[in-house]
Amino acid sequence: MxxxxxxxxxxxxxxxxxxxxxxxxxxxxxxxxxxxxxxxxxxxxxxxxxxxxxxxxxxxxxxxxxxxxxxxxxxxxxxxxxxxxxxxxxxxxxxxxxxxxxxxxxxxxxxxxxxxxxxxxxxxxxxxxxxxxxxxxxxxxxxxxxxxxxxxxxxGDGRPHKGQRAFGWMDSVRIDEREAELLTIARKDIIDGKKVATVHREWTELGIRSPQTPPGKTIGYTSVKYVLRNPRLCGYRAYIPQEVRERSGRVDPVEWLIERTDGTPVRGQWETIFTPDEWRELVDVLDARTKTGKGRKAGSTVTKRLLTSIARCGKCGSGLSSGTYARGTTSYEKYGYYYYCRKADGGCGSLSRSGPPVEDYMEKALLGNLMEQTTSLQSAPKEDPEPAAAKATLKQIEADKVEARRLRADGLFSLAEFVREIRRLEEKEQETKEKVSDLSAAPARAGSTAARVVREWGNYTIDMKREEIRKRVEAVVVQPVGKGGAQRGAFRPDLIEIIWK
CATH class of the missing domain: 3.40.50.1390 (Resolvase, N-terminal catalytic domain)
Structure with a gap:
C-alpha cells in the first residue's frame, strides 16, 4: 500500500x-x-x-x-x-x-x-x-x-477599497476617532519640524498597530510614512495595480492617484480626516525633507542634541558635533554632554564647550526674539508702502470703472468695448483685492506663529526645536575660551554669537 x-x-x-x-x-x-x-x-x-x-x-x-x-x-x-x-x-x-x-x-x-x-x-x-x-x-x-x-x-467611481481597512478608519467608510486623532497630531507636529522617526517612536511607545502589523508587533517606520502619505486621508482615490504591488512591494500611493478627464483627483465616498490642502502641505513637507537629505538616513535615529551642526566653531567655522563626558566625572554629573570641533569632520579640533549652558542661552534668545515680534506686531504698525500702493490701485480701478460707464453713456464706447473694459477692470480688481488681503494677513500670521511657538515651546521635541531654530538662525558661533578658561570660569555669553537670518 x-x-x-x-x-x-x-x-x-x-x-x-x-x-x-x-x-x-x-x-x-x-x-x-x-x-x-x-x-x-x-x-x-x-x-x-x-x-x-x-x-x-x-x-x-x-x-x-x-x-x-x-x-x-x-x-x-x-x-x-x-x-x-x-x-x-x-x-x-x-x-x-x-x-x-x-x-x-x-x-x-x-x-x-x-x-x-x-x-x-x-x-x-x-x-x-x-x-x-x-x-x-x-x-x-x-x-x-x-x-x-x-x-x-x-x-474611478470613487468607491472605497473593499480589502483590509486603512489606518484611521474602522471600516471602508467610517473614521476611527483614536487613529484619526493620532494622524491629526502627527501632521501638525511634522509640519512644525518633528521627524517621522520621532512620530514612529512615540507610536511604538503607545503600542500602536496598523491593520497590516503582524501579531505581537507594533507599527513599523515605513508603515508610519505610508499612512501619513495616504491620499485617502483627504478623500482622494488611488489605485495601485496588483502586478505593481507584487513586483515592487509597498509603493508611494501619491503617485497612483486616479484623475478625472479634467485632471482633478477623483474624490472617494468615505469620511475624511484632512482637507486636500492639509494633506498636500504634509506631503510637500515630507518630500522636501527627502530631497534635501533631512529625512531618516539608514542606520540613524533622531538627532539627540539641539545645536549639533547649527553651532559652529568660532576659530575654523566648522559645524560642532556633540559627545558625552566620561561617566563618574564632575563634568558628566553637572552637564552630561558637550559640543566640540571634530577633526574627523574637517574641523580644527581645538574647541570644546559644555552643552546645556549654550543651549539654554540659545533658547532664551530665540524665545525673547519671538516675544519681541509678537509685541511689535500687536502694536499699531506704520502703514507698509506695498499694501498702501495696492489700496491706491483699487481706488484708481473704481475711478476707471466710473469713467468707462460715462463713456458708454455718452456713446463713445461701443457695447463690445465697454464689456471688454469692464471685464478687464474687474479681473484686475479681484487680483488686487487678493493681494491686499494677503499683505494684510501676513503680519497677523507671523505674530500668531511666533506666539504659538513661545506658548508650545516646552512641549516641542528636539527635532521640532531644531527646525524652529533653523528657520530663524543662520548659525550659533562659539568662540574659543583660551587656555584653561573653560575649566576656571562660569559660562560666558560674550563668547556666543547668534547670527539671525
Missing part, C-alpha cells in the same frame, strides 16, 4: 463576500481526498493544507505545499492526491518541480485527483498534466485581468 500526501487549498478565506468564510471548501476537498485514497487503497500520511494561499501569484509562499515537496523528495510520501490539479499548481514552474522528483524516483509513485490520474513518470502523463496546468494558469490570468478592470472602474 502506497503512503501518499493529501493536498487541499483555498485562496479566499474570509473574503468571499457572500456570508461564507471559505472553510467549507476545505472541508469538502478533505472529504474527497480521503474518499479517493480509499478507492486507490492508499495510506494518507498527512493532509497538507494551505489556507488563503493563491497558487497563481508568484510572491505567495505556500508553506504546506513546500513541506509536501520536501517530504516527497525524502521519500516520506510516494505520491500526491488532490481534488483537482489546479489545487496543486497553477504555475508551470511548480508542476515542473514535482515532475523532476517523479522522474528521478526509483519507487512506485502516484499522482491522482478526483477528475483523473496523471502518471508523471511517463511522457504522456507529464504532457497531460502540463496541458491542464497551462489551462489553469490562463484561467487565473484572465480572472485577474477582469478583477483588475473591475477594481479600476470602482476606483
Amino acid at each position: 502506497l503512503t501518499v500526501g493529501g493536498y487541499i487549498r483555498i485562496s479566499d478565506i474570509g473574503r468571499l463576500g457572500d456570508g461564507r468564510d471559505g472553510k467549507e471548501g476545505l472541508i469538502r476537498q478533505r472529504e474527497d481526498v480521503y474518499d479517493l485514497a480509499k478507492l486507490m487503497r492508499c495510506n494518507v500520511h498527512r493532509m497538507y493544507e494551505d489556507k488563503d494561499a493563491s497558487a497563481y501569484k508568484r510572491h505567495v509562499k505556500r508553506n504546506d505545499f513546500e513541506a509536501m515537496v520536501i517530504d516527497l523528495e525524502r521519500g516520506l510520501i510516494s505520491g500526491i492526491l488532490a481534488y483537482n490539479i489546479d489545487r496543486i499548481a497553477r504555475q508551470p514552474r511548480d508542476l515542473e518541480r514535482l515532475i523532476d522528483i517523479y522522474e528521478q524516483a526509483r519507487r512506485p509513485m502516484a499522482f491522482a485527483t478526483t477528475s483523473g490520474d496523471y502518471d508523471l513518470t511517463t511522457a504522456d502523463g507529464r504532457f497531460q498534466a502540463r496541458i491542464y496546468v497551462t489551462i489553469a494558469n490562463k484561467f487565473s490570468a484572465d480572472a485577474a485581468r477582469r478583477v483588475a478592470r473591475q477594481k479600476l472602474a470602482e476606483a
Whole structure:
C-alpha cells in the first residue's frame, strides 16, 4: 500500500463576500481526498493544507505545499492526491518541480485527483498534466485581468477599497476617532519640524498597530510614512495595480492617484480626516525633507542634541558635533554632554564647550526674539508702502470703472468695448483685492506663529526645536575660551554669537 500526501487549498478565506468564510471548501476537498485514497487503497500520511494561499501569484509562499515537496523528495510520501490539479499548481514552474522528483524516483509513485490520474513518470502523463496546468494558469490570468478592470472602474467611481481597512478608519467608510486623532497630531507636529522617526517612536511607545502589523508587533517606520502619505486621508482615490504591488512591494500611493478627464483627483465616498490642502502641505513637507537629505538616513535615529551642526566653531567655522563626558566625572554629573570641533569632520579640533549652558542661552534668545515680534506686531504698525500702493490701485480701478460707464453713456464706447473694459477692470480688481488681503494677513500670521511657538515651546521635541531654530538662525558661533578658561570660569555669553537670518 502506497503512503501518499493529501493536498487541499483555498485562496479566499474570509473574503468571499457572500456570508461564507471559505472553510467549507476545505472541508469538502478533505472529504474527497480521503474518499479517493480509499478507492486507490492508499495510506494518507498527512493532509497538507494551505489556507488563503493563491497558487497563481508568484510572491505567495505556500508553506504546506513546500513541506509536501520536501517530504516527497525524502521519500516520506510516494505520491500526491488532490481534488483537482489546479489545487496543486497553477504555475508551470511548480508542476515542473514535482515532475523532476517523479522522474528521478526509483519507487512506485502516484499522482491522482478526483477528475483523473496523471502518471508523471511517463511522457504522456507529464504532457497531460502540463496541458491542464497551462489551462489553469490562463484561467487565473484572465480572472485577474477582469478583477483588475473591475477594481479600476470602482476606483474611478470613487468607491472605497473593499480589502483590509486603512489606518484611521474602522471600516471602508467610517473614521476611527483614536487613529484619526493620532494622524491629526502627527501632521501638525511634522509640519512644525518633528521627524517621522520621532512620530514612529512615540507610536511604538503607545503600542500602536496598523491593520497590516503582524501579531505581537507594533507599527513599523515605513508603515508610519505610508499612512501619513495616504491620499485617502483627504478623500482622494488611488489605485495601485496588483502586478505593481507584487513586483515592487509597498509603493508611494501619491503617485497612483486616479484623475478625472479634467485632471482633478477623483474624490472617494468615505469620511475624511484632512482637507486636500492639509494633506498636500504634509506631503510637500515630507518630500522636501527627502530631497534635501533631512529625512531618516539608514542606520540613524533622531538627532539627540539641539545645536549639533547649527553651532559652529568660532576659530575654523566648522559645524560642532556633540559627545558625552566620561561617566563618574564632575563634568558628566553637572552637564552630561558637550559640543566640540571634530577633526574627523574637517574641523580644527581645538574647541570644546559644555552643552546645556549654550543651549539654554540659545533658547532664551530665540524665545525673547519671538516675544519681541509678537509685541511689535500687536502694536499699531506704520502703514507698509506695498499694501498702501495696492489700496491706491483699487481706488484708481473704481475711478476707471466710473469713467468707462460715462463713456458708454455718452456713446463713445461701443457695447463690445465697454464689456471688454469692464471685464478687464474687474479681473484686475479681484487680483488686487487678493493681494491686499494677503499683505494684510501676513503680519497677523507671523505674530500668531511666533506666539504659538513661545506658548508650545516646552512641549516641542528636539527635532521640532531644531527646525524652529533653523528657520530663524543662520548659525550659533562659539568662540574659543583660551587656555584653561573653560575649566576656571562660569559660562560666558560674550563668547556666543547668534547670527539671525
